[in-house]
């Protein structure tokens with residue numbers, strides 16, 4: 552990175568995509584098996600896949616299956632196909648589940664992808680939470696992992712959208728360090744790949760009833776940095792529907808599906824919380840998704856103009 556910077560060249564992860572959105576965003580909310588959802592989607596139509604899969608650890612009835620990695624490899628292959636060249640893929644999970652109950656964990660998926668997928672591992676994000684279970688036979692666990700893959704080296708990343716503001720006192724202190732860029736410091740600092748975000752408690756206001764619902768702040772950071780306004784975010788293990796809630800609030804289109812019909816009820820609760828954001832959006836329920844912008848990429852996709860940090864245009868990224 553330093554060498555690139557010295558030569559005035561932007562790393563592909565620092566390029567920006569400027570787009571515009573007109574009219575309401577569209578959101579498919581439907582009950583479907585993950586593979587059925589993926590097979591319906593056009594090639595190159597998705598900017599971001601948020602994937603929080605079952606891990607065979609019996610947290611619920613859906614979390615128990617044979618041949619876990621074989622099954623997962625089928626949806627990973629489909630993700631590769633539906634992602635745009637600027638696309639990103641995040642998978643939630645843990646590294647400590649193997650052998651506890653089932654046959655799969657995040658390590659098995661990363662290992663499978665290393666051997667079989669051309670996608671690039673960009674970061675392993677550590678989600679560190681202060682609250683959790685106690686333990687006697689090992690150190691009590693206080694983190695989960697989120698692995699981020701870019702579809703190609705042109706993956707989109709908007710660091711400015713997620714910079715962390717410094718307090719006036721810290722800003723003043725940091726600015727004395729001549730090695731640091733004062734302009735970047737004003738914008739805020741890189742939140743790093745260790746994210747301190749509290750897990751939802753039983754009585755959290757965000758809770759809509761799903762047993763493994765992720766905090767909104769976590770999904771927001773992913774959506775803001777890895778997708779852009781008017782692009783489509785896909786979550787085919789949607790659970791509580793939090794990804795579509797965030798997509799509505801952030802001006803992205805979304806497709807959220809889950810095999811469990813309860814998802815429709817959970818999403819109803821999400822929507823009640825979203826109303827205060829005064830965003831213009833429309834919901835697409837049922838099986839006909841043809842009016843969603845992901846199905847008309849050439850007609851409805853925002854024009855994508857990619858520039859490096861010096862403002863030079865880089866080659867077109869149409870799928």
Ligand SMILES: C[S@@+](CC[C@H](N)C(=O)[O-])C[C@H]1O[C@@H](n2cnc3c(N)ncnc32)[C@H](O)[C@@H]1O
Pocket residue numbers: 583584585586603604605613614761763764765766787788789790791792793808809810811
């Ligand atoms: C870990 S949870 C996702 C939680 C979600 N990220 C949230 O924050 O609310 C996994 C979800 O996968 C769903 N699921 C399990 N097997 C599935 C399948 N074959 N196709 C689609 N969804 C499935 C379950 O119903 C469950 O809601």
